[in-house]
Amino acid sequence: MKTYLVGGAVRDALLGLPAGDRDYVVVGETPEAMLAAGFKAVGRDFPVFLHPKTGEEYALARTERKSGRGYRGFVVDTDPSVTLEDDLVRRDFTINAIARADDGRLVDPYGGARDIEARVLRHVGPAFVEDPLRVLRAARFMARFAEHGFSVAPETMALMRQMAESGELSALVAERVWQELRRALTCTRPSAFVRTLHDAGALAVVLPEVEALYGVPQRPEYHPEVDTGIHTEMVLDMAAQLAPGDDLIGFAALTHDLGKALTPAELLPRHHGHEHGGLEPLQALCERLKVPTEHRLLAEAVCREHLNVHRLAEMRPRSVYELIARCDGFRNPKRIEQMSLVCEADKRGRLGLQDEPYPSGAALREAVRAAMKVRANEVAPGLAGPEVGEAVRRARIAAIAAVRKPAAEPPPE
Numbered sequence: 001m002k003t004y005l006v007g008g009a010v011r012d013a014l015l016g017l018p019a020g021d022r023d024y025v026v027v028g029e030t031p032e033a034m035l036a037a038g039f040k041a042v043g044r045d046f047p048v049f050l051h052p053k054t055g056e057e058y059a060l061a062r063t064e065r066k067s068g069r070g071y072r073g074f075v076v077d078t079d080p081s082v083t084l085e086d087d088l089v090r091r092d093f094t095i096n097a098i099a100r101a102d103d104g105r106l107v108d109p110y111g112g113a114r115d116i117e118a119r120v121l122r123h124v125g126p127a128f129v130e131d132p133l134r135v136l137r138a139a140r141f142m143a144r145f146a147e148h149g150f151s152v153a154p155e156t157m158a159l160m161r162q163m164a165e166s167g168e169l170s171a172l173v174a175e176r177v178w179q180e181l182r183r184a185l186t187c188t189r190p191s192a193f194v195r196t197l198h199d200a201g202a203l204a205v206v207l208p209e210v211e212a213l214y215g216v217p218q219r220p221e222y223h224p225e226v227d228t229g230i231h232t233e234m235v236l237d238m239a240a241q242l243a244p245g246d247d248l249i250g251f252a253a254l255t256h257d258l259g260k261a262l263t264p265a266e267l268l269p270r271h272h273g274h275e276h277g278g279l280e281p282l283q284a285l286c287e288r289l290k291v292p293t294e295h296r297l298l299a300e301a302v303c304r305e306h307l308n309v310h311r312l313a314e315m316r317p318r319s320v321y322e323l324i325a326r327c328d329g330f331r332n333p334k335r336i337e338q339m340s341l342v343c344e345a346d347k348r349g350r351l352g353l354q355d356e357p358y359p360s361g362a363a364l365r366e367a368v369r370a371a372m373k374v375r376a377n378e379v380a381p382g383l384a385g386p387e388v389g390e391a392v393r394r395a396r397i398a399a400i401a402a403v404r405k406p407a408a409e410p411p412p413e
Contacts (some may be wrong), residue, residue, distance in 0.1 A: 185250030235349030
């Protein structure tokens with residue numbers, strides 16, 4: 001049985017990155033032979049098998065022929081005559097089209113190792129345009145590898161623009177778009193996902209609410225970067241820095257300013273009421289992509305409340321209590337911690353402000369901790385019904401006021 005290590009494991013080893021999952025290609029075999037050797041079949045669309053001892057994936061070498069619209073419109077051929085080179089040419093990018101034989105020899109017919117050295121993301125061949133999902137994959141790979149100096153090859157970007165213009169991206173189902181977006185948000189440079197799609201003309205198709213932010217000006221005294229699209233990119237990367245690998249934080253960062261795209265032109269660069277105006281496009285985005293409820297609820301809370309969090313030092317204890325209550329923070333205090341991180345990313349995701357402190361985040365977290373120490377049996381003895389809730393409310397407001405007093409008092413002379 002001729003087997004070759006392929007794909008990400010080979011690529012990441014050449015980049016000096018930690019090894020992830022190991023996938024193999026098997027050349028010259030049949031499904032019957034694989035089963036006879038003890039492998040377990042798991043592939044739905046084409047023959048993939050699990051090794052009987054290691055559990056690693058082994059796929060028969062295959063070719064693909066376009067037969068219809070979208071990323072599922074392919075006819076797969078796994079005849080034993082399919083060569084390793086035939087299998088590699090169907091892959092998306094040259095850096096993913098490298099194989100390693102058992103003796104360590106690289107099989108690299110399309111120059112993937114050279115492109116890794118040059119830090120270039122380049123498509124393997126003209127068949128790239130047949131699968132619209134590859135546009136999103138290119139953007140996701142950029143989110144992962146931009147920090148290593150990668151850029152998209154000009155000819156690959158040209159094909160991505162062609163695919164966006166063709167309308168082929170409309171064939172992508174919501175679950176696949178969300179899957180790629182969610183994975184990109186866990187990367188070190190999620191802004192590269194958005195920027196790559198924007199440059200390819202694809203962001204307007206898959207995330208039109210985000211595309212609409214580009215070119216929208218903001219007040220330079222608060223946003224030296226001015227452009228709301230650029231600000232969103234900066235917030236995304238700051239969120240990835242504050243909460244590495246957290247797609248929940250990342251999604252809220254991505255969508256926190258959607259309302260700014262709806263500001264009437266005569267009001268620019270001011271955006272009065274954008275935090276509430278952003279809820280409608282956020283809801284549309286979540287419904288279209290079938291975004292999980294947990295992501296939607298945090299994103300809605302951040303969209304609606306981020307200006308209030310920024311102004312926390314100016315708010316009365318009762319207003320802080322009401323903010324927490326609106327966000328269901330007493331039942332779910334973790335959401336308040338997440339909100340504070342996204343709001344910090346918003347405040348620091350601005351040109352020249354990346355290293356600024358954000359005391360509002362710490363103050364909000366401290367307010368929640370103080371309020372959560374209130375116990376009904378201690379503050380409402382002998383009470384019943386609504387009176388218990390009112391007593392707890394008053395006690396929580398008092399607890400919030402108590403932890404805010406030192407900051408409100410003038411410093412000693």
